[in-house]
Every structure is written in C-alpha cells, then in structure tokens.
C-alpha cells in the first residue's frame with residue numbers, strides 16, 4: 001500500500017489485493033471507489049461519488065503512479081536486481097493501464113448519465129441547485145424596486161393583495177432513490193462514513209421491513225393490503241440522483257457531518273417528527289416553523305431525522321417512493337402513497353391520499369369528523385413509515401426510534417403506537433414524545449367519536465374526559481398525553497401555566513398527573529430563514545440585508561422600503577409599530593384595537609398583518625380606512641410580508657392572552673426590532689423587561705392582558721425610542737446578539753428523547 005501525502009488529495013492504492021481504493025481527502029465526504037475484477041457501476045450508487053474527486057483522480061493518476069513506481073524503486077534501491085525492477089515497472093504499467101481504462105469508463109458513464117439527467121429524464125438543468133416550492137400568497141407585491149414615488153393606497157392594495165404566487169428557495173436539496181436495492185452501508189463505506197452525509201442508524205434495527213412480514217399483526221392493524229409500484233427507470237434514476245446530489249452546491253448543509261463523532265455521541269437515534277404542517281411547504285403558524293427547523297438542528301447533532309407531513313398539494317421536487325399502502329379508517333379502505341425528499345440532512349416524507357388533496361388553503365378545514373378521519377389516517381400511516389419507506393436506501397426501522405408528535409392533530413400517534421404495536425409486543429424499542437404547542441385546540445367531540453378511531457374498547461377511558469365547560473366528551477389530546485412516553489411544551493412559563501386551571505383548558509389534571517414525564521423547552525428559530533443578514537425577502541424593492549455592524553444603515557433602509565411598499569409616508573423619525581399573527585382571542589389583537597385611539601394621538605405608524613376571525617379582519621380593514629396615513633391592516637397570510645415587516649418595524653406588539661412560546665418576538669429581536677409583550681408563557685421566558693438604570697433587558701412587558709397596560713408599556717417604549725437613542729440601540733444590539741438558534745433547544749430535546757428511550 002502506498003500513500004502519497006504531497007498530492008492535493010490523499011490516495012491510497014492497494015495494488016496487491018487487486019483492488020484500488022481512491023480516497024480523496026479534499027472533500028468533506030470521502031469518495032471511495034472500489035474496483036475488483038470488473039467495473040460494477042451500480043456499486044458506485046451508494047458511495048459518495050464525487051465528480052470533482054474523479055477529475056482529480058484522473059489528473060493526478062499518472063503522476064501518482066509515477067510516484068508509486070519511484071517509491072518502489074527507492075525502496076528497492078541497492079537491494080533488488082535490475083530484473084526485479086523491470087518486472088515491477090511492467091506490473092505497475094499494467095495496473096496503470098487498467099485503472100486508466102476504468103476511470104475512463106467511470107467518467108464516460110457519469111457524463112452520459114448527467115447528460116440524460118439534464119435532458120430532462122430526471123431533473124431539469126435549471127433546477128439543479130435549488131428547489132422552488134410554490135405557495136399561494138395573496139400578498140405578494142409587485143412593486144418595482146427603487147420607486148421613490150409613494151403609490152396611492154389603491155395601488156398599494158392592488159399590489160399587496162394580488163394573488164401572485166410566492167416561492168421559497170430551498171438550497172441543498174437532494175433527490176434520492178427509493179432503493180429497494182440500496183447500498184449496504186456497513187460494507188460500502190470502509191470507514192463507516194455515512195453517505196450521503198446522512199445519519200444512518202448506529203444501532204441495529206429491531207425490526208427490519210423484511211422481518212415485518214413474519215409478524216402476525218393484531219386484528220386491528222388497519223394495513224390490509226399493499227401494492228408496490230415498480231419503478232421502471234429506477235436504476236438510472238438512482239445513480240443520476242446521486243450524481244446530481246454530489247455536486248458541491250447540492251451538498252446538504254449539515255454541519256458536523258463527516259467523520260467527526262456526532263454531537264449526540266452515544267445517544268444518536270432515529271427520530272421521526274410528525275406534524276400537520278411544515279415550512280416551507282405548508283405553514284399556518286408557529287407549528288410549521290418548528291416542524292421545518294427543529295429536525296435540522298437534531299440532524300446537526302448526528303441523529304437520523306425524518307419529518308412526515310400530509311401532502312396537501314403537488315409540491316415540487318418530491319420523489320414518489322413507489323410504495324402504496326391501504327389503511328382502514330372508520331370502515332373505509334383508503335390508499336396512501338409516499339413522496340420524499342432530502343434537505344439539509346433531514347428526510348422529508350409526504351403522505352399522499354385523496355383526503356389531503358387540495359386542502360392547502362385550509363388544512364384544518366372540513367367538519368369535525370372529516371378532520372378526525374384525516375388525522376386517523378395520517379397517524380396510522382405514519383407509525384408504519386419506518387418500516388415501509390426507504391430513505392437513502394434504508395428504512396429507519398423501529399429499533400432506537402422515537403416519534404415526536406405535535407399538537408392534537410398527531411396525538412393519536414402515541415395511542416396507535418401503544419394499542420396496535422407495543423401492547424402486542426411489536427415496536428418494542430420505539431417511543432413517542434408529544435409536544436404541546438397550543439393546548440387550546442384538543443380534538444374534542446362527543447364520546448361516540450371513539451368508534452371512528454378503530455381502537456380496542458378498553459382504550460375509551462384514555463379519551464373520555466369531563467370538564468365543567470365541555471361536560472363528558474371525547475378528547476384526543478388527553479389520550480395522547482396519557483399514552484406518550486414523554487410530553488414537552490414550548491417554554492418553561494407555559495409548562496407552569498398548563499398545570500393551572502386557567503392555563504390547562506381542562507387538561508391541567510392530566511398534565512399534573514404526568515408531571516414526571518413533562519418538560520418545557522423554549523423554541524429556537526431557524527437562523528438561516530430568519531436572519532437579517534441572509535433574509536431572501538430583503539434583497540429587492542429597496543430592502544436590504546443587514547447585520548449588527550450595518551444595523552444603523554440597513555434597518556432604516558428596510559423601514560423606508562416598508563413604508564414605501566405600504567404607501568405610508570416615508571419618514572425615519574416616526575416609530576413603526578407592528579403586529580403579525582393569527583387574528584384570534586389568543587393573540588390579543590382586540591387589545592391593540594382598543595389602544596388605537598391612543599396610538600393615533602401619537603406620531604406613529606401601525607402595521608398589522610394577520611388572518612383569522614372575520615370580525616377582527618374587519619377591524620384591521622376599518623382601522624386602515626379611518627387612518628389611511630398611519631395604519632395598514634393587511635388581511636391575509638404572506639411569509640414575505642412577515643419578513644419585511646419584521647425588518648422594517650421599530651417595535652413589535654404581542655399582547656397575547658396566552659402564548660405557549662411565540663416566535664415573532666424572537667424573530668423581531670434578531671432583526672433589531674424591539675418587542676412589547678404581555679408577560680405570559682414563552683413571552684415571559686424570552687423578553688426581559690428593559691431596565692434603564694442597568695441598561696439591561698430586551699423590550700417591554702406588561703403583566704395583564706389589558707389595553708391600558710399595553711398603552712403604558714408602549715408609551716415607555718416610544719419615549720425611549722425618541723429620547724434615549726443610546727438605550728434604544730443597546731436594546732437592539734442585545735436582542736440581535738442573543739443565541740436564539742435551535743442548537744440549545746435541540747440538545748434539550750435530545751435529553752427528553754434519551755429519557756423516553758430508556759423508559760420501559
């Protein structure tokens with residue numbers, strides 16, 4: 001074996017065994033090509049086949065072999081005869097020729113495949129480096145950048161409320177194969193490096209998909225038939241998918257991937273997060289944000305992570321897994337199929353069924369039973385995903401596996417996991433954690449709803465709940481909380497409130513009884529998506545990206561761009577006050593409405609963005625009509641406007657009556673926008689009151705959800721904005737320099753997952 005360290009890459013050549021391994025160290029992901037007697041191209045599929053590495057190999061190969069021979073000559077110097085040297089040179093030449101041919105073949109076939117890919121067989125050339133996920137948005141403005149003339153209010157409304165589509169760009173996307181013939185990772189990668197930079201199970205699965213068939217499933221398991229649609233072009237597609245995936249720009253942005261040990265150390269596990277929504281595909285609120293970002297942080301810690309959501313629409317760039325299953329829901333057989341993609345180290349799996357289709361504008365819509373049946377189907381299908389859906393060539397399996405279910409929509413999952421499987425000796429090493437994002441929504445119905453969820457009769461007591469308001473009823477969240485192995489909520493403050501009569505919404509006793517398995521973990525934020533430095537919504541229409549260093553120039557530009565876009569007077573000296581959120585009782589938008597007369601007596605501008613209760617939507621519109629030069633009430637859902645408002649506003653109002661965590665105040669602080677909040681739940685945890693004596697704190701808080709308290713806090717905030725510029729800048733800077741990333745929270749989640757894993 002010879003190793004040449006001075007080359008731009010390290011190559012080890014094992015000539016004697018008749019096999020050659022090229023190991024390029026220039027790449028974070030080592031590229032291994034193993035060749036025995038003949039070239040088996042398919043075997044390259046599972047390797048980190050890097051075309052850059054291949055080129056380097058081609059270029060460096062002659063020089064390498066020269067050095068090999070030189071090394072051999074050196075080593076034989078003075079010892080061997082001329083004949084022996086000749087023989088060795090001849091032998092080396094043969095090896096050189098053989099390897100040259102092999103490399104040519106590899107190169108030729110790579111090019112052919114990539115060409116066929118680019119011709120449209122699998123991916124389109126223009127789509128190589130990013131994925132565009134289209135999402136309807138009533139708010140996308142069509143303003144040309146740099147327009148210094150303020151448009152009329154009618155023009156603004158026309159622009160803001162146009163029904164153009166909003167697109168999100170996802171970089172680092174990989175399309176991968178469903179690979180029933182996937183690579184054997186243990187064999188394929190001599191140093192155990194997972195490919196493609198993904199986290200494969202470190203502990204053997206207790207139940208592989210193959211062995212599943214040998215189980216005798218209990219009678220209430222609804223999986224009654226299976227169809228697997230063969231993929232005609234699978235071989236080529238798999239290879240091409242990986243070739244494309246290996247391009248530098250398509251590499252998943254997984255920090256800490258590669259040969260260094262995972263941050264999670266021995267705790268590395270398989271995690272499947274299950275939610276009804278996930279940004280950027282489908283988002284109606286904070287749950288979508290969490291489902292889109294927490295998994296990436298867990299993956300960065302070294303876990304193998306999947307997210308499963310319903311497929312409400314034809315999202316771009318998803319690959320059909322080819323797997324079909326049928327589940328029985330309330331006496332009806334419903335077929336589901338599975339789509340998937342792989343982004344930033346996370347497997348995203350989408351469950352497709354006619355019951356989810358075309359719901360993207362109203363994912364929680366329909367009558368009570370419709371929603372219930374959708375969620376029953378979803379949860380039944382999700383529990384079996386780790387058996388049936390190969391991700392990167394291997395199913396997750398049910399060993400060392402934890403599900404993270406979120407809110408009542410997926411609270412059936414812990415119940416099914418227990419009733420169908422764990423109670424029957426299946427999925428013995430699988431655990432479930434249920435996260436409470438909002439206890440106000442519980443999946444309540446009459447007790448008879450139990451007969452729609454296909455469970456053994458003795459399970460009814462898990463669902464039956466009595467409270468003075470609802471009387472005796474069927475409660476899905478209650479059953480989920482009882483059966484989950486661990487419960488998490490999204491802040492410490494809310495964890496405390498949930499155990500009180502006021503905060504528990506009828507579930508306080510169940511939560512208190514299960515306090516031993518209950519924990520609060522404050523949400524993080526996706527610091528790539530929500531960062532003034534990288535925000536893609538700030539690159540046009542006069543907005544600009546900014547950092548702590550450019551805060552004093554960048555933020556005023558965003559403020560001017562916002563005022564211009566909304567048709568408000570462009571003035572730097574007037575504080576812009578913002579509200580973004582669902583228009584409902586929780587968010588306290590009515591308290592803002594009560595404070596508007598006072599606010600309009602001040603020299604301020606108010607921008608409100610939200611959807612929800614019709615009366616509150618009307619309030620937004622009426623306020624705007626009454627104060628055209630000071631108020632904008634934007635009714636609708638626009639991610640782009642949410643980002644732009646966060647960057648351009650000076651102050652963010654969050655007078656929520658209750659707030660499990662709240663993300664907007666976190667986004668605001670990271671953009672140098674100062675929050676004024678009702679000190680409740682996660683708002684109390686995350687916004688420390690400003691202290692003018694010590695120049696500490698992050699914003700203003702008020703201690704009860706009343707408009708006069710809001711006015712008092714906002715008054716002090718505005719005074720500081722106007723009169724105490726240094727204090728204001730200090731507030732902004734402290735907000736912006738906090739570590740609000742998911743990294744800490746992910747570590748805390750990991751502790752919960754480990755605790756669940758070791759609980760019997």
Ligand SMILES: Nc1ncnc2c1ncn2[C@@H]1O[C@H](COP(=O)(O)OP(=O)(O)O[C@H]2O[C@H](CO)[C@@H](O)[C@H](O)[C@H]2O)[C@@H](O)[C@H]1O
Pocket residue numbers: 284285286287289290437438490523580581582609610611636637638639642659660661662663664682
């Ligand atoms: N009209 C609109 N247009 C564009 N974007 C809009 C919008 N209305 C809201 N959003 C966005 O939706 C998200 C809302 O997140 P929140 O955490 O504030 O509230 P939500 O109550 O939905 O979440 C629940 O779950 C989260 C996550 O755990 C908890 O933080 C929270 O307290 C709990 O109530 C933010 O990203 C916000 O920008």
